[in-house]
Amino acid sequence: MGHNKSKLTPADLTEIADSTEFSEYEIQHWYKSFRKDCPSGILSLAEFKKLYGEFFPYGDASKFAEHAFRTFDKDNNGTIDFREFMIALSVTSRGNFHDKLQWAFDMYDLDKDGHITKKEMLEIITAIYNMVGSILSSNMSDGLTPQQRVDRIFSKMDKDHDEQITADEFSQAANEDPSLVMLLQMGYQTAGGDGGAE
CATH class of the missing domain: 1.10.238.10 (EF-hand)
Known part of the structure; x- marks a missing residue:
């Protein structure tokens, strides 16, 4: 899936739905939210740490965020694209x-x-x-x-x-x-x- 796409193609949508526990409708909603938070279409480690910091304002989440980032970033390219995000989200929130x-x-x-x-x-x-x-x-x-x-x-x-x-x-x-x-x-x-x- 290309990093700079502003819309999900039908093929991308089907592929992500087939790889996760989310419906195409849910994926479209997540995509809108993801693009709002990550206009570039990719999530950097710095952005990921910032998100974790917002979840845990009373502690230091930076080190844990690095470890979580590593498990999200399946292709090890230093960024998380929407597909990687959805696959990890599916496992952590709906996986068996x-x-x-x-x-x-x-x-x-x-x-x-x-x-x-x-x-x-x-x-x-x-x-x-x-x-x-x-x-x-x-x-x-x-x-x-x-x-x-x-x-x-x-x-x-x-x-x-x-x-x-x-x-x-x-x-x-x-x-x-x-x-x-x-x-x-x-x-x-x-x-x-x-x-x-x-």
């Missing part, structure tokens, strides 16, 4: 449990080697803590530090105790204890949101 888990795993797997290390998870969890700022205390009453939270998650997910979590371990632990996924999902739920287009 498995799709959401895969999306979360991809976010935590910073070097894309198929494993999540404690260092990788700590980077994301710390970014989430920084992003939610003062809201954190009311949402997480257990008082755990990012490192303690990572240690707790690893103790439940790292079944073979090799200090890394595979996609299978991630999925198995999440299926056994869905509460584990709540923190893992916190940041990307806002990325996609559950609301409709304006």
